[in-house]
Amino acid sequence: MPRDNCIIEVEGLYTRFGNHVVHENIGLCVQRGEVLTLVGGSGSGKTALMRQILGLDTPAEGTVRVFGEPLRNQNRQQIQNMRNRCGVLFQKGALFSALSVYDNIALPMRELRMLDEDMIRDLVMLKLEMVEIAPAHANKMPAELSGGMIKRIALARAMALDPELLFLDEPTAGLDPELSDGFVRLIKTMKSELTFTIVMATHDLDTLVALSDRVAVLADKRLVALGTLREVINTNHAFISNFFCGVRGRKTLRSNNSILNSIL
Amino acid sequence: MMPENQGSSSPLVLRRVTGAKGISCVVVEGNCTLAVIGERIQQIAAELSQLASEPELRWDLTQVAHMDDAGAVLLWRGWGGHQPRYLFVKPEHQRFFERLEEMPAPPPPVMRNRLWPITVLGKAVFLLWAHLVSLVILAGQLVLEIKYLAGRPSRIPWREISANLYRTGAQALGITALVGFLIGVVLSYLSSRQLQIFGADIFIVNILGLSVIREIGPVLAAILVAGRSGSSMTAQLGVMRVTEELDALTVMGIPHSLRLILPKVIALGLAMPLVVLWTSAVALIGGMVVAEIQLGLGHKFFLSRLPDVVAVSNLWLGLGKGIACGMAIALISCHFGLRIKSNTESLGAGTTNSVVTSITVVIIIDAIFAVVFADVGLR
Numbered sequence A: 001m002p003r004d005n006c007i008i009e010v011e012g013l014y015t016r017f018g019n020h021v022v023h024e025n026i027g028l029c030v031q032r033g034e035v036l037t038l039v040g041g042s043g044s045g046k047t048a049l050m051r052q053i054l055g056l057d058t059p060a061e062g063t064v065r066v067f068g069e070p071l072r073n074q075n076r077q078q079i080q081n082m083r084n085r086c087g088v089l090f091q092k093g094a095l096f097s098a099l100s101v102y103d104n105i106a107l108p109m110r111e112l113r114m115l116d117e118d119m120i121r122d123l124v125m126l127k128l129e130m131v132e133i134a135p136a137h138a139n140k141m142p143a144e145l146s147g148g149m150i151k152r153i154a155l156a157r158a159m160a161l162d163p164e165l166l167f168l169d170e171p172t173a174g175l176d177p178e179l180s181d182g183f184v185r186l187i188k189t190m191k192s193e194l195t196f197t198i199v200m201a202t203h204d205l206d207t208l209v210a211l212s213d214r215v216a217v218l219a220d221k222r223l224v225a226l227g228t229l230r231e232v233i234n235t236n237h238a239f240i241s242n243f244f245c246g247v248r249g250r251k252t253l254r255s256n257n258s259i260l261n262s263i264l
Numbered sequence B: 001m002m003p004e005n006q007g008s009s010s011p012l013v014l015r016r017v018t019g020a021k022g023i024s025c026v027v028v029e030g031n032c033t034l035a036v037i038g039e040r041i042q043q044i045a046a047e048l049s050q051l052a053s054e055p056e057l058r059w060d061l062t063q064v065a066h067m068d069d070a071g072a073v074l075l076w077r078g079w080g081g082h083q084p085r086y087l088f089v090k091p092e093h094q095r096f097f098e099r100l101e102e103m104p105a106p107p108p109p110v111m112r113n114r115l116w117p118i119t120v121l122g123k124a125v126f127l128l129w130a131h132l133v134s135l136v137i138l139a140g141q142l143v144l145e146i147k148y149l150a151g152r153p154s155r156i157p158w159r160e161i162s163a164n165l166y167r168t169g170a171q172a173l174g175i176t177a178l179v180g181f182l183i184g185v186v187l188s189y190l191s192s193r194q195l196q197i198f199g200a201d202i203f204i205v206n207i208l209g210l211s212v213i214r215e216i217g218p219v220l221a222a223i224l225v226a227g228r229s230g231s232s233m234t235a236q237l238g239v240m241r242v243t244e245e246l247d248a249l250t251v252m253g254i255p256h257s258l259r260l261i262l263p264k265v266i267a268l269g270l271a272m273p274l275v276v277l278w279t280s281a282v283a284l285i286g287g288m289v290v291a292e293i294q295l296g297l298g299h300k301f302f303l304s305r306l307p308d309v310v311a312v313s314n315l316w317l318g319l320g321k322g323i324a325c326g327m328a329i330a331l332i333s334c335h336f337g338l339r340i341k342s343n344t345e346s347l348g349a350g351t352t353n354s355v356v357t358s359i360t361v362v363i364i365i366d367a368i369f370a371v372v373f374a375d376v377g378l379r
C-alpha cells in the first residue's frame, strides 16, 4: 500500500496507566476512505487507543500521526484545522448538558465563524433529519432525552462540519436493533455521498460486518490481526475464534455466506 | 477519473457559458464542500444570488466532484430556497436537494410574554415557597429517620458520620485558625488604640472576651464552614444526581436521607461547636498577643481576668449557635444538592445558591440568638 495514503499512522504505541499496561507496540495505518473497525473485549483498550489518536491522551511511547502531521509541536491554527476535519462520537455522547439539542449541533458551525445564522439553521435541521430526530425535540435539553436519542444527536453533532475523518466509539451500543440498522444504513448513505474515513470501535457484529472495510483486533495488549474481515477470521487466535465463530458470531455471519464458507 | 487526493481539493468555480441558441448556462465545477469553500463562502453566496435572479438560467451541476450538506445548503439558499427551473445534477447529488425540499421547518422560538416582570416575580415567590416547603419536608424526614434509628441502633451510619466529622471538622481546623488569629489581632489592635485614649487599657479583656466568644468566633466559623463544607456537600450530591448514583442508591433500597443527609447533618452539628470553640480560642490568643505588645498587658493577667468579666453563659451561647448553624448549613447544602438537575449549568447555580443561602441563614440565626438571649450573659 502506498505510504502517503495513510490518514492515520500509529507506530510503536505503548499505553500504561501506572503499572497497568494496556497496549504494547501497536502499529496501525488507516487508509483514506476506508472504514476501519477496532474490535476487542471490554477493557482491551479500544477507547484508550482512540483517545490517543485524537490527542486527548499522550501515549507512553510511540508516535501518532493524523493527516500526516504529528499531534504535538503544532501551532494553534494547524490544530484547529485538524480538529475541524475530524468528527467524534463519544461512547456516552458527551452532549453539552447546558445547551439545547439545536445549540449542541450548531456549536461547531458557529465556532467556524463563517456561516450565517440562517444557513446554520438549515444545516442543523438537515442534520437532525439525517439522524431521524423530529424537529420538535430541537429545543429540548440533553437531560430530557433517551439514551438512543443522545447517541443520534451526538452523531449529528459529530457530522456537523461534514468531517473527512469520523471516529465512532461504540456507535450502536444502547440502540435498539431497528435504530442500529438505521444507523448502519445512514453511514452507508453518507459513505456513498462523501468520501470520508471512519475509525469505529464496536462490539456489535452486525455493524461490523455491514460497514467495515478492514478490521483490527485488539487482544492480549497487542494488535493480533489487521485486515479484511475474511483475513481476520482466518487468523488463528483464541479471541477471534470466540468472537466470530461463537454461537452469536455464526448466526450473524450466516447472512454473509461467503465469509461463513471461508471459516468452515 | 482524477486521482482522489487532487479531486477532493479543487476549488468551487461558477462559470457562465452561452450555448449555441443563445441559452445561458451556469456550470458549477470543482468541490462543493465546506472544507473547500472555506473563507470564500460570502463571495460565492453573493455570486449565486446574483445569478439566481435570472429564472431562465440553466444550472449544470454535473461537473461537481464532491458535495456535502453545507455546500448543498449554500446553493439552495442562493437559489432562494427552491430548485431552479432547469437543473442538471448527478443522481448521487440529487439526494441532497430532495432532502432539502423535504426539510421540516424549525420549531418556532419561544415567545416572550409582555407580562414577564409579573410572571418572573410570581415565579420567584413560588420558588421561595417551594424551597421552604421542601426544606421542612427534608427536616421532617430526618426526624423520622432518627426515630427509625432509635429502634435499630445497629443501622446508625457510623462510618459516614465519622467520615463527615473528619472532613468538615478536622480538615477545617487550619483555615479557621488562620482567619481567627488574624481577626483577633486586628480587633485587639484597633480596640487597644481607642482604649489607650481613655486610659481604659484593662477593658480590652472585656471587649475581646465578649465579642469573640459571643459573636465573632461562632459567626466566623460558621461562614467559613458554610463556604468550605457546604459547597462540597452540595457539589457531591449534585454530581451524584448527574451520574445517576442517587437513583442507583434508591433502587438498592438505601434512602438518601438516611445514608447521605443524616450523617452530614449530625456530623456538622457535632463538629461545628468544636470548630467554634477552636476559632474563638485562637482569636483570643491573637488578641492576647497584641494586647501584650501594644498595651503591655501580660497574658497571665488576661487569662485570670477573662472569667471574671465574661460570664460563662456566653460560651454556651456561642456553642449553641455553633450547633444550630452547623445543622442548618448541612441541611441547606443537602437541600440544594438534591434539587440539582442533571446538567452542568444547574450544578454551578445550585452550588452558588447553596453557599449564599447558608451564609445568609447563618447571619439570620445569629440575629435570632441576639434577640432571644438579649438578657443572658451581659452585665
Ligand SMILES: Nc1ncnc2c1ncn2[C@@H]1O[C@H](COP(=O)(O)OP(=O)(O)O)[C@@H](O)[C@H]1O
Pocket (backbone or CB within 6 Å): A017, A020, A022, A040, A041, A042, A043, A044, A045, A046, A047, A048, A049
Ligand atoms: N484514565 C484511566 N486510568 C487508569 N486506567 C484506565 C484509564 N482509562 C482506561 N483505563 C484502563 O485501560 C483499559 C482499557 O480501557 P478502555 O480503552 O476504556 O477499554 P474499551 O476497549 O472497553 O474501550 C481498561 O483496563 C481500563 O481499566
Ligand SMILES: [Mg+2]
Pocket (backbone or CB within 6 Å): A046, A047, A048, A091, A169
Ligand atoms: Mg470503550
